[in-house]
Amino acid sequence: MLRYSLKRLISLILSLAVASLVIFFVIEIAPGDPASFMLGINAQPDTIEALRSELGLDVPKIERYLDWVGGMLHGDFGTSYTYRTPVTKMVTDRLWVSLPLALYALALSTLIAFPAGIYAAARRGKPGDMAVMGATQLGVAIPNFWFAMMLVLIFAINLRWFGAGGFAGWNKGFWTGIHSLTLPAIALALPQAAILARVMRSALLDILGEDFMRTARAKGLSRRQALWRHALRNAMIPVLTIIGLQFSFLLAGAIIIEQVFYLPGLGRLVFQAITARDLIVVESVVMLLVFAVITVNFLVDLAYAAVDPRLRQRT
Amino acid sequence: MSLLDIQNLSLQIGGLPILKDVSFSVAPGEIVAVTGESGSGKSMTALGVIGLLPDRAETQGKILLEGQDLLARNEAQMCSLRGREIGMVFQEPMTALNPVKTIGDQVMETILIHKAMPKDQARARAREMLDRVGLPEDRFPLSRFPHELSGGQRQRVVIAMAIALRPKLLIADEPTTALDVTTQAQILDLLQSLVADFGMGLLMITHDLAVVSDMADRIVVMRHGELVEQGPTRELFRNMTHPYTKMLFEASGHQVTLPEPPAPEPLLQVKGAVRDYRLPRKHLFRDPGYHRAVKGVSFTLNRGERLGLVGESGCGKSTLTRALLGLEPLQGGEILLDGKPVWSGHKPDPDVRRRMQVVFQDPFGSFNPRHRVDRLVTEPFHLLDTPPTGATRDRAIAEALEAVGLKATDAKKYIHEFSGGQRQRIAIARALIIRPELILFDEAVSALDVSVRAQILDLLVELCAAYQLSYLFISHDLSVVRTVTDRVLVMQSGEIVEEGETEQVFTSPRHPYTQTLIAAAPTLPALG
Numbered sequence: 001m002l003r004y005s006l007k008r009l010i011s012l013i014l015s016l017a018v019a020s021l022v023i024f025f026v027i028e029i030a031p032g033d034p035a036s037f038m039l040g041i042n043a044q045p046d047t048i049e050a051l052r053s054e055l056g057l058d059v060p061k062i063e064r065y066l067d068w069v070g071g072m073l074h075g076d077f078g079t080s081y082t083y084r085t086p087v088t089k090m091v092t093d094r095l096w097v098s099l100p101l102a103l104y105a106l107a108l109s110t111l112i113a114f115p116a117g118i119y120a121a122a123r124r125g126k127p128g129d130m131a132v133m134g135a136t137q138l139g140v141a142i143p144n145f146w147f148a149m150m151l152v153l154i155f156a157i158n159l160r161w162f163g164a165g166g167f168a169g170w171n172k173g174f175w176t177g178i179h180s181l182t183l184p185a186i187a188l189a190l191p192q193a194a195i196l197a198r199v200m201r202s203a204l205l206d207i208l209g210e211d212f213m214r215t216a217r218a219k220g221l222s223r224r225q226a227l228w229r230h231a232l233r234n235a236m237i238p239v240l241t242i243i244g245l246q247f248s249f250l251l252a253g254a255i256i257i258e259q260v261f262y263l264p265g266l267g268r269l270v271f272q273a274i275t276a277r278d279l280i281v282v283e284s285v286v287m288l289l290v291f292a293v294i295t296v297n298f299l300v301d302l303a304y305a306a307v308d309p310r311l312r313q314r315t
Numbered sequence: 316m317s318l319l320d321i322q323n324l325s326l327q328i329g330g331l332p333i334l335k336d337v338s339f340s341v342a343p344g345e346i347v348a349v350t351g352e353s354g355s356g357k358s359m360t361a362l363g364v365i366g367l368l369p370d371r372a373e374t375q376g377k378i379l380l381e382g383q384d385l386l387a388r389n390e391a392q393m394c395s396l397r398g399r400e401i402g403m404v405f406q407e408p409m410t411a412l413n414p415v416k417t418i419g420d421q422v423m424e425t426i427l428i429h430k431a432m433p434k435d436q437a438r439a440r441a442r443e444m445l446d447r448v449g450l451p452e453d454r455f456p457l458s459r460f461p462h463e464l465s466g467g468q469r470q471r472v473v474i475a476m477a478i479a480l481r482p483k484l485l486i487a488d489e490p491t492t493a494l495d496v497t498t499q500a501q502i503l504d505l506l507q508s509l510v511a512d513f514g515m516g517l518l519m520i521t522h523d524l525a526v527v528s529d530m531a532d533r534i535v536v537m538r539h540g541e542l543v544e545q546g547p548t549r550e551l552f553r554n555m556t557h558p559y560t561k562m563l564f565e566a567s568g569h570q571v572t573l574p575e576p577p578a579p580e581p582l583l584q585v586k587g588a589v590r591d592y593r594l595p596r597k598h599l600f601r602d603p604g605y606h607r608a609v610k611g612v613s614f615t616l617n618r619g620e621r622l623g624l625v626g627e628s629g630c631g632k633s634t635l636t637r638a639l640l641g642l643e644p645l646q647g648g649e650i651l652l653d654g655k656p657v658w659s660g661h662k663p664d665p666d667v668r669r670r671m672q673v674v675f676q677d678p679f680g681s682f683n684p685r686h687r688v689d690r691l692v693t694e695p696f697h698l699l700d701t702p703p704t705g706a707t708r709d710r711a712i713a714e715a716l717e718a719v720g721l722k723a724t725d726a727k728k729y730i731h732e733f734s735g736g737q738r739q740r741i742a743i744a745r746a747l748i749i750r751p752e753l754i755l756f757d758e759a760v761s762a763l764d765v766s767v768r769a770q771i772l773d774l775l776v777e778l779c780a781a782y783q784l785s786y787l788f789i790s791h792d793l794s795v796v797r798t799v800t801d802r803v804l805v806m807q808s809g810e811i812v813e814e815g816e817t818e819q820v821f822t823s824p825r826h827p828y829t830q831t832l833i834a835a836a837p838t839l840p841a842l843g
Binding site: 210211212214215216217218219220221222225229230233234307308309310 | 365367390391394395396397398399402403405407410411412413414415416424425428429460462473476477
């Protein structure tokens with residue numbers, strides 16, 4: 001198990017190194033010079049040159065790359081070209097919204113999907129199963145921005161249980177923060193829960209057909225006991241894979257929901273940075289997201305090994 | 316009073332009759348074998364006794380366990396009975412255990428689920444049971460996982476689970492079918508000694524008469540859901556009254572007479588063949604290491620000769636087959652067909668490759684279900700430079716199908732319209748169609764019922780006479796190899812340990828491994 005974890009860790013570090021190279025150079029190759037963009041089309045070439053050297057863009061690329069990576073290792077992501085503020089501060093502010101939102105949505109999604117998937121699998125082909133399957137079909141089909149708007153209409157405008165948008169901030173207390181993230185989290189979680197419930201159900205059904213389930217029944221376990229004791233853990237591998245993918249998506253892909261609820265999240269930050277050609281911000285946020293995705297995959301790998309003893313030996 | 320008494324049991328699934336009026340009984344300490352071919356309802360009978368029939372099954376009649384009707388019990392009552400009063404062992408040991416739980420937990424579960432004893436006592440009992448089935452603590456601690464054990468060892472764990480609470484009745488559904496002969500003999504011994512020690516009744520389901528002939532007290536023969544004949548083993552074998560029983564007995568020990576082979580002239584020559592597999596890399600910067608599956612094997616197969624290759628699973632016979640067919644390259648030595656190497660440069664030589672064909676074990680998995688028989692049978696034509704078309708092609712298809720006892724009109728059917736035996740005939744037709752000089756039969760009759768197997772063996776003999784076939788017959792089934800081959804090779808851990816005339820090897824094996832194999836192979840009693 002220790003060896004397995006170490007190997008995964010080494011592969012994590014290698015992936016990060018490769019990702020940083022790709023991100024930096026691909027964005028550098030892309031056309032569009034931040035300095036000329038900031039000064040507009042009428043700028044004099046020497047003004048642009050001056051700004052370039054002020055921004056540190058005149059240094060050779062390799063050097064800039066090493067500076068960038070070295071800075072990141074110290075938690076210094078550089079200075080934004082457009083806002084002239086430290087990127088680290090901008091990103092951490094946004095992260096304090098996006099990360100809790102993603103975790104909140106993931107928790108909701110898991111809490112809905114597990115019981116629904118298990119319930120449906122245990123009642124395969126019966127009305128309960130069909131109801132759950134129908135509901136998840138809807139959940140997958142409904143676009144989340146429409147669903148988000150419906151939530152705002154019902155719970156914010158009509159019932160006035162929640163604010164229609166914006167983020168109260170964590171300094172007013174944990175529960176106030178959670179309260180203002182609730183509607184966006186629900187809007188994000190529901191489609192994910194629908195997918196996860198379907199994965200859970202089909203993974204369980206695959207396992208229920210296995211020989212060892214019959215063995216368990218022959219020992220005297222009831223259907224329900226066999227499902228909980230033998231099927232669930234075996235069904236976790238595909239479910240964990242999906243949870244890992246969903247977390248990465250929730251962290252970076254919440255831009256539409258952030259827009260609907262006026263949340264100052266990472267998605268909106270990237271969007272603004274890209275339109276302003278604020279390369280250093282784009283690079284940093286993308287790197288951060290890559291780091292998150294790779295770390296989540298690492299954790300999922302560890303979870304696989306915890307679930308399945310056969311993976312602990314294989315490397 | 317008998318322990319288990321099945322009275323007029325009938326069973327339908329979705330209106331389709333599966334069992335009709337089946338009655339037999341098992342006494343304490345008695346071994347009753349239920350035998351029959353696929354579709355006879357023998358497994359359904361076993362599942363009926365333990366109450367694990369499919370949901371849509373409807374039953375009539377009675378299944379009495381010590382006088383109590385099991386069919387009248389509800390699910391909760393059956394749950395408390397399963398594992399405690401009735402234990403069951405299944406066919407496929409590789410998948411019968413939960414891969415993510417330790418063997419100790421799984422054996423203990425039988426005890427704990429019935430709240431038979433507290434946890435520490437249950438652990439001690441689990442240990443005791445694993446010791447009893449031949450898995451001692453030093454090599455098989457409770458913390459082992461199933462994937463660390465071999466098939467035979469896993470079957471022992473399944474047996475330990477089934478007997479942990481000393482049930483009165485043990486049901487074993489084809490418990491040794493998936494195992495090698497030597498392992499099979501050990502498991503059968505174990506079951507027999509457990510019955511003797513615990514006084515359990517054993518209901519054993521098997522398709523193989525030879526397996527139970529010297530073990531069962533009584534034999535029940537079933538066909539198409541009906542009980543055909545039953546009686547004490549010796550008596551039943553002595554005066555088989557029903558023609559089906561006679562047929563089953565004859566087919567199990569079916570003997571054929573091969574035509575004389577022509578004068579020896581080498582066709583296939585294997586010289587020091589070596590096949591290595593790369594092992595998974597353990598260290599990033601170290602050589603991953605290799606497993607040598609075939610260790611310098613040499614033999615010759617003469618034109619018109621029928622050569623057998625026997626050995627247990629993992630001995631390298633399938634690896635060797637793939638190398639012969641040029642599917643994988645060798646790491647040493649060479650394989651020559653008619654003096655030309657099978658593998659030339661970095662790919663198999665198509666000139667050589669088109670002169671060999673293969674028939675695989677699984678008559679269900681080896682055909683594309685979306686193609687018609689004519690397309691399936693003509694697959695080897697792609698090996699030819701100018702494949703026949705039009706009327707020539709149709710004639711070739713008709714000829715191949717008729718050669719294996721099917722009709723030319725079968726060419727337009729899909730594969731699902733055929734039974735297992737017919738499919739294997741189609742597989743042989745597919746091999747024959749380009750008139751190969753050598754055919755490899757890789758466990759080609761192992762998945763078939765005995766009566767179908769007998770027909771296929773007869774077909775082989777006919778084809779030998781008609782086409783002067785040369786073949787390599789690879790099988791774990793010694794009795795079949797004995798009758799359809801002239802010479803035999805015995806393979807053990809990647810090496811050929813014995814080679815000789817088939818009859819000679821079987822009657823006076825010289826190598827200790829061959830002796831073990833032959834001693835372990837179950838045989839039918841001689842009638843007289």
